[in-house]
Amino acid sequence: MKALGNQLIAELYGCDAQIIDSVQKVEQIFVEAANKANATVIEHNFHNFSPHGVSGAVIIKESHFAVHTWPEFGYCAVDIFTCGDLTDNSAALAVIKNGLQAEHISVTELRRGLLDLVGNFNKPSEKQRTDS
Amino acid sequence: MKALGNQLIAELYGCDAQIIDSVQKVEQIFVEAANKANATVIEHNFHNFSPHGVSGAVIIKESHFAVHTWPEFGYCAVDIFTCGDLTDNSAALAVIKNGLQAEHISVTELRRGLLDLVGNFNKPSEKQRTDS
Numbered sequence: 460m461k462a463l464g465n466q467l468i469a470e471l472y473g474c475d476a477q478i479i480d481s482v483q484k485v486e487q488i489f490v491e492a493a494n495k496a497n498a499t500v501i502e503h504n505f506h507n508f509s510p511h512g513v514s515g516a517v518i519i520k521e522s523h524f525a526v527h528t529w530p531e532f533g534y535c536a537v538d539i540f541t542c543g544d545l546t547d548n549s550a551a552l553a554v555i556k557n558g559l560q561a562e563h564i565s566v567t568e569l570r571r572g573l574l575d576l577v578g579n580f581n582k583p584s585e586k587q588r589t590d591s
Numbered sequence: 592m593k594a595l596g597n598q599l600i601a602e603l604y605g606c607d608a609q610i611i612d613s614v615q616k617v618e619q620i621f622v623e624a625a626n627k628a629n630a631t632v633i634e635h636n637f638h639n640f641s642p643h644g645v646s647g648a649v650i651i652k653e654s655h656f657a658v659h660t661w662p663e664f665g666y667c668a669v670d671i672f673t674c675g676d677l678t679d680n681s682a683a684l685a686v687i688k689n690g691l692q693a694e695h696i697s698v699t700e701l702r703r704g705l706l707d708l709v710g711n712f713n714k715p716s717e718k719q720r721t722d723s
Contacts, residue, residue, distance in 0.1 A: 515650075520640070
């Protein structure tokens with residue numbers, strides 16, 4: 460089925476604790492990943508939390524990348540959400556896995572906004588009538 | 592099982608096309624949702640895309656909220672990612688559903704970073720030895 464969005468839910472284990480505790484390194488890796496995916500980066504905001512961990516998002520024209528890291532567990536939760544079929548999400552994942560030096564990765568793909576289902580609920584003409 | 596993160600994957604159908612095409616309204620709803628959840632908002636960045644749609648993220652201390660809207664389909668893809676158990680994610684969802692005037696909503700909860708699994712892969716002492 461066709462979908463409006465594509466989301467990769469990636470769990471990365473055994474990551475390098477020093478890398479994933481560095482806001483600068485994590486931010487650099489995620490911007491590089493977005494570029495390697497041929498996504499258009501709009502902005503990126505990353506923060507280092509006390510005592511450990513980095514949170515951040517890269518807003519891309521095609522949706523977003525997000526990451527949250529737990530250096531004390533060597534674990535990172537990564538989301539890659541894209542629209543359209545022009546981005547290379549496998550290339551982005553490779554940059555992220557290598558950059559964070561993850562020993563293990565599991566990825567689940569979610570298809571968001573299945574068009575058949577969306578069509579059943581979309582009644583713009585009715586809504587417009589009630590708005591006026 | 593205990594997990595490091597909690598993620599709600601929400602699909603909202605039959606939303607008000609005018610509201611979800613307004614970057615100001617969508618941003619206001621999501622900041623209000625984060626506040627109602629007792630999350631600590633760090634920053635929020637929303638964009639209006641041509642010809643339709645809004646993308647945005649609220650970075651909170653506890654992780655992030657993200658939304659992508661398709662006014663032409665009355666559809667919004669929403670993610671609520673939180674850490675810890677101090678946020679009220681149901682309250683956030685209620686603000687979002689009401690604010691976007693969604694007729695239908697489906698929510699899937701993902702538990703990210705299951706602690707039993709994370710523990711199997713976390714070998715910081717070995718990694719530190721190889722780093723030096």
